[in-house]
Amino acid sequence: GAGVSQSPSNKVTEKGKDVELRCDPISGHTALYWYRQSLGQGLEFLIYFQGNSAPDKSGLPSDRFSAERTGGSVSTLTIQRTQQEDSAVYLCASSPEGVGELFFGEGSRLTVL
Amino acid sequence: KQEVTQIPAALSVPEGENLVLNCSFTDSAIYNLQWFRQDPGKGLTSLLLIQSSQREQTSGRLNASLDKSSGRSTLYIAASQPGDSATYLCAVRPLSYGQNFVFGPGTRLSVLP
Numbered sequence: 325g326a327g328v329s330q331s332p333s334n335k336v337t338e339k340g341k342d343v344e345l346r347c348d349p350i351s352g353h354t355a356l357y358w359y360r361q362s363l364g365q366g367l368e369f370l371i372y373f374q375g376n377s378a379p380d381k382s383g384l385p386s387d388r389f390s391a392e393r394t395g396g397s398v399s400t401l402t403i404q405r406t407q408q409e410d411s412a413v414y415l416c417a418s419s420p421e422g423v424g425e426l427f428f429g430e431g432s433r434l435t436v437l
Numbered sequence: 438k439q440e441v442t443q444i445p446a447a448l449s450v451p452e453g454e455n456l457v458l459n460c461s462f463t464d465s466a467i468y469n470l471q472w473f474r475q476d477p478g479k480g481l482t483s484l485l486l487i488q489s490s491q492r493e494q495t496s497g498r499l500n501a502s503l504d505k506s507s508g509r510s511t512l513y514i515a516a517s518q519p520g521d522s523a524t525y526l527c528a529v530r531p532l533s534y535g536q537n538f539v540f541g542p543g544t545r546l547s548v549l550p
Contacts, residue, residue, distance in 0.1 A: 328480075357537075357538070366526075366540060366541075366542045366543065367526075367540045369537055369538075372537055380537055415480055415481070417481075425471065425483055425486045426471055426483065426528070426538060427483060428473075428480040428481040428482070428483075429480050430479060430480040431479070431480045433478075
């Protein structure tokens with residue numbers, strides 16, 4: 325596609341529900357990243373994929389968070405049993421190879437009531 | 438551990454002024470450095486990417502320099518406009534920490550008409 329696409333753009337859920345956030349990277353980009361940005365805060369790294377494998381999962385805040393990537397393309401970030409502190413904007417980015425330019429999507433804004 | 442800082446945290450200037458934003462990083466072993474802008478409620482937009490072997494990059498009214506040995510980069514914005522108002526972030530891709538970018542906290546710029 326022309327850019328990194330994320331869906332949904334906005335998600336409101338109740339505490340304890342599971343949510344899935346989707347990222348469709350730029351076609352041909354092998355590296356994919358997930359970040360979280362809380363209101364007024366900086367970027368918090370969550371996970372990095374190279375192809376379908378995730379060499380760096382160090383940023384996932386708890387075992388309620390998981391992510392997968394299939395076909396070297398689309399990635400899904402899943403948050404189980406959501407908590408209010410999970411409310412944030414979840415940003416996805418991709419790059420063409422290991423050391424290329426990073427491109428971001430518009431983000432998915434998650435609100436947990 | 439690589440750390441990235443940005444000074445100032447916030448800046449307000451009248452329209453037409455030339456300005457400089459600063460980015461410092463603690464470990465000079467980097468692949469590249471990238472500057473982004475972020476508008477409120479939006480994702481990050483890539484402005485300039487400087488590879489570790491380069492000294493500067495230019496795009497329109499923007500010029501970014503890199504002094505790897507001193508751990509510094511500057512983003513120069515010429516003839517600022519109200520549309521330049523945004524948060525500007527720099528990020529480095531370290532050699533030693535896999536493929537994960539390290540982001541600075543950003544400089545919030547306001548250009549007053």
